[in-house]
Amino acid sequence: xxxxxxxxxxxxxxxxxxxxxxxxxxxxxxxxxxxxxxxxxxxxxxxxxxxxxxxxxxxxxxxxxxxxxxxxxxxxxxxxxxxxxxxxxxxxxxxxxxxxxxxxxxxxxxxxxxxxxxxxxxxxxxxxxxxxxxxxxxxxxxxxxxxxxxxxxxxxxxxxxxxxxxxxxxxxxxxxxxxxxxxxxxxxxxxxxxxxxxxxxxxxxxxxxxxxxxxxxxxxxxxxxxxxxxxxxxxxxxxxxxxxxxxxxxxxxxxxxxxxxxxxxxxxxxxxxxxxxxxxxxxxxxxxxxxxxxxxxxxxxxxxxxxxxxxxxxxxxxxxxxxx
Numbered sequence: 001x002x003x004x005x006x007x008x009x010x011x012x013x014x015x016x017x018x019x020x021x022x023x024x025x026x027x028x029x030x031x032x033x034x035x036x037x038x039x040x041x042x043x044x045x046x047x048x049x050x051x052x053x054x055x056x057x058x059x060x061x062x063x064x065x066x067x068x069x070x071x072x073x074x075x076x077x078x079x080x081x082x083x084x085x086x087x088x089x090x091x092x093x094x095x096x097x098x099x100x101x102x103x104x105x106x107x108x109x110x111x112x113x114x115x116x117x118x119x120x121x122x123x124x125x126x127x128x129x130x131x132x133x134x135x136x137x138x139x140x141x142x143x144x145x146x147x148x149x150x151x152x153x154x155x156x157x158x159x160x161x162x163x164x165x166x167x168x169x170x171x172x173x174x175x176x177x178x179x180x181x182x183x184x185x186x187x188x189x190x191x192x193x194x195x196x197x198x199x200x201x202x203x204x205x206x207x208x209x210x211x212x213x214x215x216x217x218x219x220x221x222x223x224x225x226x227x228x229x230x231x232x233x234x235x236x237x238x239x240x241x242x243x244x245x246x247x248x249x250x251x252x253x254x255x256x257x258x259x260x261x262x263x264x265x266x267x268x269x270x271x272x273x274x275x276x277x278x279x280x281x282x283x284x285x286x287x288x289x290x291x292x293x294x295x296x297x298x299x300x301x302x303x304x305x306x307x308x309x310x311x312x313x314x315x316x317x318x319x320x321x322x323x324x
Contacts, residue, residue, distance in 0.1 A: 001022060001094070001095050002019055002094065003017075003018060003091065004016065004017055004058060004060070004093035004303055006047060006053075006055065006058075006059060007055055007056045009047060009053070009055070010047075010049070012047070012304045012305075012308050012311075013304060014047065015059070015303055015304050015307065017300065020094070022098060023098070024069065025098045027072045028071055028100060028102065029098045029099060030069065030071065030077055030083070030098070031068050031069040031097070032065040032066065032067055032096065032098075033095070034063050034064070034065035034094060034095055034323045035113035035117075035322075036064045036117035036118075036323075037117055037320060037321040038060070038062035038092065038117045038118045038120060038121055038122070038318075038320060039298070039306055039310065039315070039319040039320060040061060040122070040150070041149075041150075041214075042061065042121070043060060046059055047059060053090070057090055058089070060090060060093035060321075061086050061087065061090060061092060061120075061121055062085060062087075062092055062118075062120040062121045063092035063120075064083065064084035064107060064113040064117040064120070065084075065113065066081070067079050067080065067081045068096075070101070076101070077106075081106055082106065082107040082113070082116075083106055084104065084107050084113075084119070085103050085104040085120060086121040086264065087100075088265075093300065093303060095323040103271075105274060105278040111282055114297070115294075117320050118292065118294065119281060119285070122154050123284075123285075124268060124277055125236070126154045126155045126158050127277045128262065128264065128266075128267040128268065128277065129155065129212055129234060130155070131277075131280070133232075133260060133267075134210040134232050137163075138163025138164070139165075140164050140165070140208075141165040141166075141202070141203055141209075142159060142165070142167070142208055142209065142210050143166075143167045143199055143210070143212065143223070144156065144167070144184075144212045145168075145190075145219050145223070146169070146170070146237075147166075147169060147170055147175075147187060148170045148176075148179045148182070148316055149316075150318045150319070152168065152179065152182065152214075153178065153179075153182040153317055154182075154292070154318075155182075156168060156179065157182055157284075157290045158290050159183065161289040165185045165186075166186075167185065167187075167188070167199055167208070168188070169187070169188045169189075169215075169219070170187060170188070170189055171190065171313065178317070186198075186202050194222070195222060196223075196225040199226040200226070207225075207227050207228035207231060208226055208227060208228060210233075210234060211223040211224075211227060211231070212236065213234065213235050213236070213237070214236050214237030216235070220235070224251055224252070228255070229255050230257070231257055231258070232258040232260065233257060233258065233259045234260055236262055236263070292318055294317070294318055296315060296319045297319070297321070297322050298319065298321045299322060300321055300322070303321060306319070
């Protein structure tokens with residue numbers, strides 16, 4: 001058994017892979033033999049210290065595998081069940097782990113481990129963004145930044161399936177086709193074009209009711225320009241760096257804008273919420289309305305390389321770590 005541990009925050013080289021020995025699961029836990037581990041940009045925030053951790057710490061929020069042992073209080077899972085999760089405590093970068101049964105879901109037939117692992121953060125994020133944070137309506141035109149990324153590829157397809165016209169931004173020309181193949185009607189390379197101006201053109205000067213922004217620092221002010229009266233700015237990531245301070249009278253008040261900073265824990269804190277969201281998400285996959293293509297697979301021993309690729313924007317879609 002092996003697991004990643006960091007004893008200090010910093011560059012990818014702070015990551016250590018160590019041998020572990022698991023104790024039996026606590027009464028409310030299960031032991032999972034992991035088959036696939038999701039790789040997410042938020043993992044770099046935990047490693048770098050942008051999102052502070054109590055050290056030493058594991059890394060990784062999501063994984064999928066097979067239950068090999070259940071705690072004495074666990075009645076809704078059994079050894080042999082295929083399960084997936086995306087939740088704290090961190091530590092999915094491992095071959096085996098004990099995990100709370102209240103935070104896992106069963107993987108339905110027809111969904112493999114790789115897909116389930118990469119869905120549990122990106123797919124559930126897409127779920128709450130579209131169905132909870134701002135409940136989109138069929139016929140609306142909406143804007144999503146980083147359209148060619150892991151969340152972006154899922155988001156575009158899912159939003160299109162709900163009847164939305166989706167505008168996406170990307171950082172390079174090579175990502176335009178990826179976004180178009182993921183359901184985006186219009187794609188803007190924001191490194192070359194003024195995306196706020198283009199959004200106004202696409203919407204006949206009206207703007208959009210909602211902007212979903214996981215980029216952060218570099219896109220904030222222009223994103224607010226894209227919004228129509230009483231529009232909502234949904235800021236859920238910092239890929240370009242932390243947000244600067246928001247001047248409320250200047251930036252929000254003139255159009256009566258809403259600003260929200262959502263996270264998964266706010267929407268999926270109960271087993272009922274988690275199961276409902278997961279069922280909707282897996283149905284999107286099984287119906288073919290959302291198709292997932294794994295961009296790259298890394299071995300657990302290659303995790304430093306994986307983090308370097310994440311931060312260098314070399315990963316152009318969902319990626320997973322294979323623990324064995």
